Amino acid sequence: MTGAAVGAAALAACSGKTGAAVPHGDVKDLKLPAHLDPSPVPGQVVSSTAGVPVAFTRYPAPYRTVTEPPGHGGTVTTFQITYTPPPPANNRWADELDKRLGVHIKPTLVSAADLAQKTATVIAGGDIPDLFYLNTATGQAPAAAQSVLQGAFTDLTEYLSGDAVRDYPNLALFPSYAWKNASIEGRIYGVPRPEPLLQSGIPTLRLDWLRKLGMTGQPADADEMFAMLTGFRGQDPDGNGKKDTWALSSLQIYWQSTPILNMFGVPNNWRLEKDGTLTKDIETDEFEAATEYIVKLWKAGAFHPNAAANTYDQQMALWNAGKIGMSGAALNTTYIPDVPPIPGVKNWATDLGPLIPPGHDGGVASLYQSSGIFGMFAIPAKVGKSAKGKERVKELLSILNYLGAPFGSEENTFLTYGVEGWNYDLTHGVPVKSTDTSRRAELAGQYFCEPTETVLYLPGPPTMSVTAQKQAEKLIPHTIADPTVNLVSQSSVSRGPALQQNLNDAFVGIVTGRKPVSALKQLRGQWAGQGGDTIRREFQQSLAKSR
Template identity: 35%
Template sequence: MSDKTPLSNNGQNMYSRRRFIQVAASVTTTGALLAACSQGEDTKLTKAKVDKAVPGEQVTATVNAAKGKTYFPSGDPRIPDAYTAPLPPYQSVQYVPGRGGTVRSVCMSFLPLPAPKDQNKYWQELNKRLNVDWQPSLIPATSYPDKVGTLLASGDMPELFLVDTSSSPAVIPALQQGAFTDLTEYLSGDGLKDYPNISRIAPNVWKNISFEGKIYGVPRPRALIGVTMLWRNDWAKKAGMEHIQNGEDFFKVLQYFTKNDPDGNKKADTWGLGYIYGTASYIFQMFGAPNGWRQDSSGKLVNSVETEEFKAGMGYLHRLYAAGLFHPDSFTQTITQAKNGLIAGKFGGYVDGYVGWWGERSGVRKVDPNGDITVLLPVSGNGNTPVHHMGTGHYGFAAIPSQYGGDREKVKELLRIMDYLTAPIFSSENDFLKYGVDGVDNKTTDGKKVLTDTGQKDIGELVYIGNSVPAFYNSEEPDFALMEQKAVSDLIKMGVSNAVTGLYSPTATKQGAKMSQIYNDHFLRIVKGLDPLSSIEQWRNDWKKNGGDQMRKEYEEALSKKS
């Protein structure tokens, strides 16, 4: 499931999680200036010039006046703040980050390559603002794992390297063997004072990116929740079942979606759910299954597939499938096809990252002005307590290869660049990163900036290796920010984490493809009724003998070392 729902498309802006008043305070006091000057003891830094930032005192006054009216702090570091109106732009970076040389980076990409530098005013202006020759290598996400392996073997790595252990597990042994710089002293405690934008990243995220107790990079922060059920709430209202309480209610409303023409076109062309492999995660949450692994009271790790909750979820999935409540293409759909299917009104729900919510919500209203896409919280499957499978709060981190780690001034320069790329969206720096050069990359329509075709081509994912920490603001539907904040808050209250987050199992890496095949084969056969539910015992045996028990042993050893 890709991360690539752009953070600024369709009017949805994602920006600093920490209370904005704290950001404003850092501008109006000496805090940020002292932090920048502390680096200046070793390196003479040039004061950054910002054309469109208002005085810090004005920002602070606006924030104070907006609290509880258009600014809604969550009060919880795990939950983004919400805004129903923008705040004045302010300066978040006090000094020019770079020292005039070349900085290379490598990052996965989901979009076409941007226009070449000599034809790209955004790229040229970015180089001026960073004071470096920015040379990103943008690798298609599907090719990224292979490219990572090639770069690690070459020994000649770029200065900034996106590490994503979930998509590229081969990088984990490289971390263990010292291929990347230990940045713990720079990115924890007093060290973070030098990087005020990076310092706003939530503590849970730092915990989740740490590897064997050390910090090796700057996280690309995301909300801490996992995937969610995106749901046609307007269809549920038609069924008179807007407030679903349990598994039986859920089954009945899916029957309505499938058999009662919820789109009103007098055709039998709608179904309950799509994208079965992803949507199954919601079903397992309904029955309280673990988020991958959980640790029992004795300290033993238990995998989800070994639990009765998982078995109950599989039984329920078969029941849904046997009743014809899944779209006929649900086993073969891609995530893009699932998105398009929900928007087109082919089915009433599927599971995706919550950042896709706005795209689907706005998209469906172009098809049906009364369409209403919401997030459906997991409901109890059979009287049990439902759970939500939490995410890690990040999508990889920007690491610095160890070949550069011996040069402290180089490390600080690279971290200053990442601090710039982490600038909050209401800052003037992030306004440039997101919208580019005024009059070229963007135009103002009804008082709102929108990217031009040139901007789309120029900006692309040139700086995708970094981003601001999440918060909620939507210029097209201001109250949507409050809907998002409530949904995230409710999901976190139900949240359970994976007990092995941040741990490494060599067997999980080596046997990953085999284990996935075993999972998919058994899953398909049970859901389709080709094998009885009792065959889950064979599934468990196959899982254990093909690496499951060895994975457990390795993860338990890693947990022991961590504790």
């Protein structure tokens, strides 16, 4: 069994431990938390287009949003995802975090690769930490949604819906789409980590390589995209006289291949038809056309030879070594402070940039709208049901209110960069992280619900952030949402991860030539028969109720 499948089984086994059944509803019935507009900050540019991030032409002079430590002493246990090695035992940043929060944070840090397995194991064990990172997305820890419906976590709707969220003013700044898409069956079970809607499928491109190919702008159609991607392999863009560069480092369907799916108009996971039925992306002619295109790229050498097996860390190592022309990671406010020196990149502001995929025959592609969240922080049911349950829940939400402080605030600057003079220094008003690896490692436990990714701040010329914002305003109308976001299908929870793994494995087999493109017909039938049709039916039922 895969880790995700083991997780689903473990959660099913623990259903008797999680408490009484929880109330079920629909997102149409949910009163979303009230939304507060951000207070004006010098350098802040607010877009009039819904869903477009606020831009900053300068790093704000840090301002305080929380005047007193939100905690009441004692210990708060956490379960958090991390993308870096464990922090050192002697950790000045963690000591300062405890002081600021008024509690001792005792974290359990889990790598992305282990998230699904360890999420299931901890929940099944019953001893759930006070603040628990839940990510119910397929490919993360989808079985966690089942634990929510079985009553493992506190229903936070009464604490956060409507004007109740005003008790936590930083959380009231979160975009409404984040709260909506984090809800489960019309209830709020966690504080989301917000992300921009325009993020899925917008990878980072080596613009300096693009210029070396003689291209003066983004590819205008499928032919120009092909010329660019194959040119990154065949035209020695790094100028070292060796054929040791590639365009892409991964063959996962929904990662570096996403811009190509966008280019051919493949649906965002599902397509909602006019009659209310759903069509899976792999069932469409557009997916078949995109697959044929990707096969041609593979044959032309655009992919790294180990693209079928490269882990995320291996992909980023190739990117950081200057061997790959396109990274699946978006160039956003979170990534920018950690951009390492990349061979050949003299100025990241001009040599790196987003790839804007074209339509296959010109124009703008149909871009995938993200869910607008990357997980959420939930509070276990045992806390809410304790003798001082409500007081403890409010204390934990106050701590999350601190952790969710807006970009540029004193709190957010500390959470992102650490202790000034130790983890970072201010250079011309801009935080610059220390080059000392041990000091940088102290921040391994910083991944909370901070909304840093929902703004545009690109250090460099003051106009860069506004230019990116204006680009986003043009692209947002071309985005398509996944119609099943925040809907729950029991079969998707139990079978989705295995089905997705089978799809990815079959896709890799087709691209690398082990099977012909015509094998897609058999693949579609297998997917439908092994649970896909059941998942479709359950999502359609949920959609019908939510209208």
